[in-house]
Amino acid sequence: xxxxxxxxxxxxxxxxxxxxxxxxxxxxxxxxxxxxxxxxxxxxxxxxxxxxxxxxxxxxxxxxxxxxxxxxxxxxxxxxxxxxxxxxxxxxxxxxxxxxxxxxxxxxxxxxxxxxxxxxxxxxxxxxxxxxxxxxxxxxxxxxxxxxxxxxxxxxxxxxxxxxxxxxxxxxxxxxxxxxxxxxxxxxxxxxxxxxxxxxxxxxxxxxxxxxxxxxxxxxxxxxxxxxxxxxxxxxxxxxxxxxxxxxxxxxxxxxxxxxxxxxxxxxxxxxxxxxxxxxxxxxxxxxxxxxxxxxxxxxxxxxxxxxxxxxxxxxxxxxxxxxxxxxxxxxxxxxxxxxxxxxxxxxxxxxxxxxxxxxxxxxxxxxxxxxxxxxxxxxxxxxxxxxxxxxxxxxxxxxxxxxxxxxxxxxxxxxxxxxxxxxxxxxxxxxxxxxxxxxxxxxxxxxxxxxxxxxxxxxxxxxxxxxxxxxxxxxxxxxxxxxxxxxxxxxxxxxxxxxxxxxxxxxxxxxxxxxxxxxxxxxxxxxxxxxxxxxxxxxxxxxxxxxxxxxxxxxxxxxxxxxxxxxxxx
Amino acid sequence: xxxxxxxxxxxxxxxxxxxxxxxxxxxxxxxxxxxxxxxxxxxxxxxxxxxxxxxxxxxxxxxxxxxxxxxxxxxxxxxxxxxxxxxxxxxxxxxxxxxxxxxxxxxxxxxxxxxxxxxxxxxxxxxxxxxxxxxxxxxxxxxxxxxxxxxxxxxxxxxxxxxxxxxxxxxxxxxxxxxxxxxxxxx
Numbered sequence: 152x153x154x155x156x157x158x159x160x161x162x163x164x165x166x167x168x169x170x171x172x173x174x175x176x177x178x179x180x181x182x183x184x185x186x187x188x189x190x191x192x193x194x195x196x197x198x199x200x201x202x203x204x205x206x207x208x209x210x211x212x213x214x215x216x217x218x219x220x221x222x223x224x225x226x227x228x229x230x231x232x233x234x235x236x237x238x239x240x241x242x243x244x245x246x247x248x249x250x251x252x253x254x255x256x257x258x259x260x261x262x263x264x265x266x267x268x269x270x271x272x273x274x275x276x277x278x279x280x281x282x283x284x285x286x287x288x289x290x291x292x293x294x295x296x297x298x299x300x301x302x303x304x305x306x307x308x309x310x311x312x313x314x315x316x317x318x319x320x321x322x323x324x325x326x327x328x329x330x331x332x333x334x335x336x337x338x339x340x341x342x343x344x345x346x347x348x349x350x351x352x353x354x355x356x357x358x359x360x361x362x363x364x365x366x367x368x369x370x371x372x373x374x375x376x377x378x379x380x381x382x383x384x385x386x387x388x389x390x391x392x393x394x395x396x397x398x399x400x401x402x403x404x405x406x407x408x409x410x411x412x413x414x415x416x417x418x419x420x421x422x423x424x425x426x427x428x429x430x431x432x433x434x435x436x437x438x439x440x441x442x443x444x445x446x447x448x449x450x451x452x453x454x455x456x457x458x459x460x461x462x463x464x465x466x467x468x469x470x471x472x473x474x475x476x477x478x479x480x481x482x483x484x485x486x487x488x489x490x491x492x493x494x495x496x497x498x499x500x501x502x503x504x505x506x507x508x509x510x511x512x513x514x515x516x517x518x519x520x521x522x523x524x525x526x527x528x529x530x531x532x533x534x535x536x537x538x539x540x541x542x543x544x545x546x547x548x549x550x551x552x553x554x555x556x557x558x559x560x561x562x563x564x565x566x567x568x569x570x571x572x573x574x575x576x577x578x579x580x581x582x583x584x585x586x587x588x589x590x591x592x593x594x595x596x597x598x599x600x601x602x603x604x605x606x607x608x609x610x611x612x613x614x615x616x617x618x619x620x621x622x623x624x625x626x627x628x629x630x631x632x633x634x635x636x637x638x639x640x641x642x643x644x645x646x647x648x649x650x651x652x653x654x655x656x657x658x659x660x661x662x663x664x665x666x667x668x669x670x671x672x673x674x675x676x677x678x679x680x681x682x683x684x685x686x687x688x689x690x691x692x693x694x695x696x697x698x699x700x701x702x703x704x705x706x707x708x709x710x711x712x713x714x715x716x717x718x719x720x721x722x
Numbered sequence: 723x724x725x726x727x728x729x730x731x732x733x734x735x736x737x738x739x740x741x742x743x744x745x746x747x748x749x750x751x752x753x754x755x756x757x758x759x760x761x762x763x764x765x766x767x768x769x770x771x772x773x774x775x776x777x778x779x780x781x782x783x784x785x786x787x788x789x790x791x792x793x794x795x796x797x798x799x800x801x802x803x804x805x806x807x808x809x810x811x812x813x814x815x816x817x818x819x820x821x822x823x824x825x826x827x828x829x830x831x832x833x834x835x836x837x838x839x840x841x842x843x844x845x846x847x848x849x850x851x852x853x854x855x856x857x858x859x860x861x862x863x864x865x866x867x868x869x870x871x872x873x874x875x876x877x878x879x880x881x882x883x884x885x886x887x888x889x890x891x892x893x894x895x896x897x898x899x900x901x902x903x904x905x906x907x908x909x
Contacts, residue, residue: 153885154889154890154891154892154893154894155892155893156892157890158886158891158892160891161890161891162891167847181784198736201732201736201755202729202733202736203728203729204729204734204892205818212877217723217726218726218729218730220732221723221726221727222726222730222733222734223731225727225730225731225734226734229734230827232836232902247734267897272800272801272802274799274800274801274859275800283742283743283746284738284742287741287742287745287746288738288741288742290739291737291741291898292734292737292741296767320729320733321809323733324733327737327740327741332740332741335745336745336748336749339749340749340752343749343752343753343756343760344756346756346757346758346762346763346776346794348753348758348760348761348762349746349749349750349752349753349756349760350750350753350754350759350760350761352761353748354799355761355762355774356734357772357773357774358772359766359772359773359779359780360772360773360779360781360786360787360899360902360903361779361780361782361783362780363779365773365780365796365797365798366797366798366800367774367777367798368798368799368800369762371746371749371750371760371812373749373753373760374745374746374749375746380848389801389846390800390801391801391802391803391845391846394801394803394844394845394846394847395801395846395848396776396777396778396846396848396850397774397776397777400776401887402886402891402892403887404888405892406887406891449786458838459808461808461809462808462814462817462838464803465814465817465821466821466833467821467833467834467836467837467841468834468835468836468837468838469837470837470853470855471853471893473808473838474838474839474842474844475803475804475806475808475813475842476803476805476806476842476843476844476845477844478844478845478846478849478851479790479839479844479849479851479852479853479893479895480849480850480851480856480893480895481892481893482892482893485892501847502829503803503845504802504803504805504845504869506803506805506806506807507803507804507805507806507807507808507845508808509808511807512809559737564843590830595740608814609805609807610806610807610810611810611811612803612809613809614807614808614809614810614842617807632807635802635803635805636804636805636806636807646807661806665748678723678876689729713754717807717808717809719749720809721808721809
């Protein structure tokens with residue numbers, strides 16, 4: 152095996168190993184058992200006292216949601232105004248301008264919802280103040296929101312019949328003090344010692360060896376790069392994200408960053424097993440998700456290692472594979488691995504430009520975001536998977552002719568309706584808005600926006616269509632990566648993706664919490680021989696089938712117009 | 723509702739102080755101990771700054787090893803790739819032009835020996851590295867331009883090749899700036 156492939160395999164195995172131990176730790180933290188981080192206790196008590204939080208108060212699912220939504224709305228307003236006035240605020244050594252209202256609208260939403268779609272370049276579109284007080288701050292708290300949501304659901308699953316989701320404020324705070332902050336400090340220090348800048352000095356101007364003048368953007372990036380991955384956020388300090396040599400300087404930092412972004416989502420799956428005492432269910436879920444990832448990963452790695460057939464024809468050699476948009480220090484294998492992990496996990500950071508990926512990899516990236524639950528983002532991955540489980544239970548129930556059940560509770564019309572709405576929402580948002588964008592390109596190319604629709608696409612034909620499809624898929628998955636050739640900093644894209652982001656973040660959190668809340672309230676029915684067991688391999692395979700069928704039905708036609716057509720036209 | 727809002731405001735304020743002030747300042751303090759003091763590691767020639775160790779530079783002179791084509795012309799005030807799709811005809815034309823230009827500058831090299839990274843743009847536009855093969859293929863040109871022996875240059879390239887991490891993870895690479903600084907010192 153060559154060293155590029157061993158790099159990928161070792162990274163993956165290391166991740167699973169670390170995530171398993173972390174999962175145990177997470178279960179202990181939220182189960183109130185002793186852990187190594189108990190020295191945080193006084194700090195947490197102080198935070199609760201200052202904020203007026205009664206840590207002993209339990210919440211039902213409605214109170215839990217209200218608290219979560221209130222604080223999220225507050226962040227939205229705060230972030231919007233900070234970005235709008237960043238040019239007048241301190242910590243702006245490079246003298247960068249304010250964001251336009253539509254861009255600030257998009258950016259604020261994007262970071263609140265853990266997406267990090269960036270319609271600006273960090274070097275020129277942000278100040279150090281907003282990078283820290285808006286971006287870094289929101290990267291912590293949006294991830295903590297997702298983790299709190301799933302821990303709330305775990306609390307509902309833990310008991311036979313209960314109203315209790317736990318206290319949102321407490322779970323949220325502990326997600327930061329016990330999980331995100333300590334891990335970020337470790338990762339940030341590893342990155343800083345490998346060359347990611349952490350100081351506050353502004354842009355530098357130097358004379359190169361050859362005698363040209365060049366500028367170098369810098370800034371306190373190390374801390375943000377750490378949480379951008381641990382919190383599955385993905386928004387980069389620099390425009391080129393983790394392809395930038397100061398954001399991701401070598402193969403070691405690449406391994407650290409790619410591991411950091413998967414570790415919490417995977418740990419939460421194992422935590423589900425330890426916390427709710429359903430290890431078998433957790434293992435089945437982990438198995439299905441891992442199988443799903445391999446189905447996306449293997450073709451992408453092969454496609455990138457094989458190189459671009461159109462370049463092959465020009466007669467140069469592609470000893471390692473396709474290199475457009477990739478960095479030499481990572482190589483095509485690690486770039487393909489990253490591109491799949493970042494899309495299934497909803498991180499959306501990149502270490503190569505996805506727009507220049509081979510069509511097969513582009514297809515796999517899109518599928519990863521459409522499915523959005525093979526591991527998935529911090530907390531929300533499991534919630535998305537939960538929706539697929541409800542649908543699978545429903546279909547399974549119909550097949551065996553019994554009322555469907557999940558964890559000893561009857562799944563009835565109301566729950567299935569919620570699950571159906573959440574599932575259909577993705578297809579509606581992605582296809583509806585892509586169609587609208589394509590309509591503008593085809594019929595109103597001269598509309599007087601900052602970037603005219605005729606100039607939106609950086610590539611012609613099928614690939615141009617993929618750029619639009621990718622943008623909405625990414626927004627809907629709260630992913631944040633892009634086919635970045637798209638001219639997206641204008642009012643059309645800023646506003647439409649802004650709305651997609653909001654809907655696609657909060658409905659898929661509200662939906663599963665509501666279902667879990669409704670189910671937990673119902674009478675517990677002990678298992679009988681006729682029960683459809685949800686922790687069996689058979690049910691795992693069935694869920695996998697449901698995921699494939701729903702997504703194939705929803706997206707196959709759209710994918711045919713984009714990457715699939717490009718694949719067959721590329722000889 | 724009102725109570726939730728009040729808690730939200732206070733909790734947000736507390737976490738802004740912890741996460742946007744204390745956390746990055748702490749990392750910056752630790753970062754002072756790193757090479758470059760947290761503001762990027764620089765390389766100097768005769769006491770004069772020649773560049774950032776990790777940020778690629780533009781080399782167009784035939785006397786120097788060249789790095790990869792850059793979509794931002796190696797100006798690190800910005801960054802980014804071409805974002806051209808693999809089937810884009812304009813893009814393929816650009817690659818063809820780069821191949822032609824490379825052959826003009828490197829007489830005696832056959833097209834099939836050019837490693838693809840020398841004619842394709844990197845993701846950041848600031849890629850500091852090339853592969854050992856991409857360095858070796860430029861030896862002939864540089865030897866002629868500098869009146870040095872090819873053997874001497876091949877040794878230089880071999881000495882500057884960074885092996886995969888722990889010998890088994892990731893690709894081999896060469897930092898172009900470091901290589902060129904060493905090249906200038908050869909007599």
